[in-house]
Amino acid sequence: MQRQINSINGIDWLTVILYALMVLMGWLNIYATVADEQNAGVFSLSQRYGKQLVWIVTAIGLAVLVCLLDPRFYSSFAYPVYVFCMFVLIAVLVVGKEVNGARSWFDIGSVRLQPSEFAKVAVSLALAKYLGNYSGKLMQFKNLILVGIIIFLPPVFIILQPDTGSSLVYLAFLIVLYREGLPQEILLFGLLTVVLFILSLLMQNVQAYLAGGLILLGFTVYYLKSRQIKNVLKGLGVFMLIFSILFTVNFLAEIGFDIHEILLGAALTASVIFVAYSIVRRLPNIRTIILFILCALVFTFSVDFVFTKMLGSHQQKRIQVMLGIESDPLGIEYNVDQSKIAIGSGGLTGKGYLQGTQVRGKFIPEQSTDFIFCTIGEEWGFAGTAVTVILFIVLLLRLVYIAERQRSVFGRVYSYCVVSILFFHYAINIGMTIDLVPVIGIPLPFFSYGGSSLWAFTVLLFIMLRLDASRNEYIR
């Protein structure tokens, strides 16, 4: 009993207040989105604002429940919860209800639940549990593999639904891993991968330029590290020689390769020679650089394959539209256009509550769920959107602060999971409504209509607050 009172006192009330503000703002905007002139009462369960009210009340109940449980429960039951969640994700593929082409939902009476939302909580608990037990040894091979499985097993099931948007959220766990010791190079490599992916789609003959550019970069890096100008000049000579030979042969024999292909061929041939040379002369620096170059080249070649074979046509389209390769005003671009028009027309102070013409005209698809930010933007203007963004920034920074004051690795890892998930959801959701990132259908935490996401985010957040409240106790 004593402990529970301590727990309640230990709850981070600033976070609770921010949470409450966001949920309230979310509901007001859902009301504005759905309400029309012949609407029923505020509590009408036939309307989304009425239903959301029920979700909010039950979410508060859940939050209280989460806070009442012993913090050790979350640690102890992390794996069983994770396993249960995986079963549910498999079950939904079999017996789930198909909505908009994705089998992501369970119909339980009049309530519809989306297990992929709750899977984030399970992954966070399991990840915290695992890293808490093997503290500080993340970079061991076995640990990395297991962490990878814990994080990326759910998105595999979710992609199968198929719901790519929800599965992309799991990339956010990279932030947690970064905090827990993942080398920066790997994250940079990941970032470079994304840049290369986009470049490969945007540019013709990107491999040739890339090969040439990377070889020069490689020489530069090698020189900076070894200070051996002789080897650099030798290498450049070899590269130029191969290029000249290939060029001449191609020209004289009229084989018909174009200059890009010759450049690429020369780069590849030179690379092989350099690798052989580095092995013979025991120069590990060169080896690393060359291997990196070869990986990049292979990757750009594989982009086409990945893009056309592994992504669904609507995902291809979204990426193409986003990159400006294709125009599709009534398809994907229509959503983004309507969204930008709604937000952009809000001006500095907005059109006034319940006065949004675009919102009332239902021009934006999914405007009470994934595009709820449009309502804020149109009716409250920049004032409203800025307040929203700032609320999220404050919340996230507060959560980082809380995460860092945890004494247990379990608590810290779990807290960073919460930070990562919320950060990813908020940044991508708002980014897609204003055409900064491709449209992937994920909700804005605490704002968007929907019971599953509100429940999941509430549970996710309040477990963290519960752990924080008793951070002085030892939990593992």
Next chain:
Amino acid sequence: MILDTRRYVIGACIILVGLALLGRLFYLQVIDNSYKRSADNISQRPVTQYPARGLIFDRHGQQLVNNQAAYDLMVIPRNIQPFDTVELAGILGMSVGEIKETVGKLKQGRGKNYASYRPVLFLKQMSAETYAVLQERLYKYPGFFVHARTLRRYVHPIASHLLGYVAEVDSLDIKEDRYYRTGDYIGKSGVERFYETELRGKKGVNVYLVDVRNSIVGSFRGGELDTMSVVGSDLTLTVDAGLQEYAEHLMSKFIGAVVAIEPSTGEILAMVSAPDYDPSLLVGRVRSENFRKLENDPSKPLFDRSVMASYPPGSTFKVAQGLVALQQGSLTPDTYYGCAGGYHVGRFHMGCHHHPSPLNLVQAIGNSCNSYFANVFRNIVDNRQTGAARENYLQWRKYIMSFGFGKKLGIDLPQERIGNVPSAEYYDRKYFPTPASWKSLTLVSLSIGQGEMGSTVVQMANFASLIANGGYYYTPHLLKKINGRDTVPAQYAQRRYTEVDTSWFQFVREGMYLAVTGGTARGVAIAGIEMCGKTGTAQNPHGEDNSTFMAYAPRENPRIAVAVYIENAGFGATWAAPVASLMIEKYLTGKTNRPWLEDRMLNFNRYDNRAAAN
């Protein structure tokens, strides 16, 4: 541990991403204004409220023009769904092919821009009957709706030229006046054009808020942007519908024009241009086809001969010569000139018909003596006391123009033209190598209203009117009341004197009385009505002489002045005079007692007449 510092990297990322979002939002919402326009375009549907056009009445309150309902079938391309084209074709009286083609075109434009949200005209001006049938089945055709408009309806098939017609605005109209939008109607000629701003009223607009399916959600901002439409003003014209109809009837076989004016006010009682057309031909969907037909008709029925055609006034102009000469002093009422069957100077000959000789002014007007007025005109121009010939000509021209010739009178019709009183510079170029060699003989055909002299028929009628008044006129006009109130502009209520003293008018009045009682026009005297008139037979290089007559009656306190001009008919006394006489009788007594004279007018045949003359 070094990993602890990574919290700052994560914190910095959170702040940077937040700032990026804020920056982008600030740009979208505060700096870039294009989204506000897009939002307005998409979410507002302004629906124009077209007011009914003002009605037009004659001077006795009889309706001349009112409105009829017409129904435009509109469609929102985006909302079209597959429908039974055969049935719609049947209702609208179109072919299935036409419908498919139109729908295909509309659908092609779909998706290109937001215009596909906007209503487009599908079929204009359906009849009330078609509308009644369509309305019951409209629910079967999603995207289609009906927009009620009003069209003109002419109660009587008369007064086409003075009323003018209404048609859709063209690009020029829109450019000139930003009030108009494509598809609006505008008065194109006649009174409809001149009083367009009064008749059209004021369009209103209701701005509705529409949703993504383009159906109306409610009024935009609670009707803040809405404006009421204002019904057009009703016009009462000075025209006497009965007299107008009778005049058109009499003129039905002629090419020419008739204008009748009430001298005491300048109000136009009737204004005919023959041939004319039924104004109903230029209403509705048949308009463009009929317009093309009328335009291609060689007798040019669209040409308003009453105010646009410049005719040589012929002998009616002699009255003007007499007045100028009296004023200038080169003539007295007692000046006699002889006539030997014509005017002969050297090799110059101007013929005259048989009449007693010598004559004074009154007799010369009564008998329309060419020689007399040749002398009068030459004396005006050659009057050494007043100056050289050129100065005298300029003086003469000034007098003539003070009678209303050679300039726009300012009648309330957009199509009015000026006629022609040749300038001195014109003759400088044409006849005289140097201004010093001006000779009256060269210009002498002006004396009998021939040569370069050109007058519109309304100018002739106005001249008759000012003689009737004894020396002044009111600008002829068609507007009597706006919305039943006498709000006639001041320029129409102003008495305008000529450069000739009123005291000289009694002599020409007497001459014109003589013409009817014992001169050239004695054949058209009306029993019981003292009429004054002057015949004219204007030579026409292109064929038979033009027949003209101007008159007013009664002799004291005249109530009507008329000018009649008939192309290629022959003697003024034979054709133009009877028309004027019958009109005067009809107007003053309400009936006519000379059916034989009417019959003669109605049995005129241009082609027979030409053959007989030859």
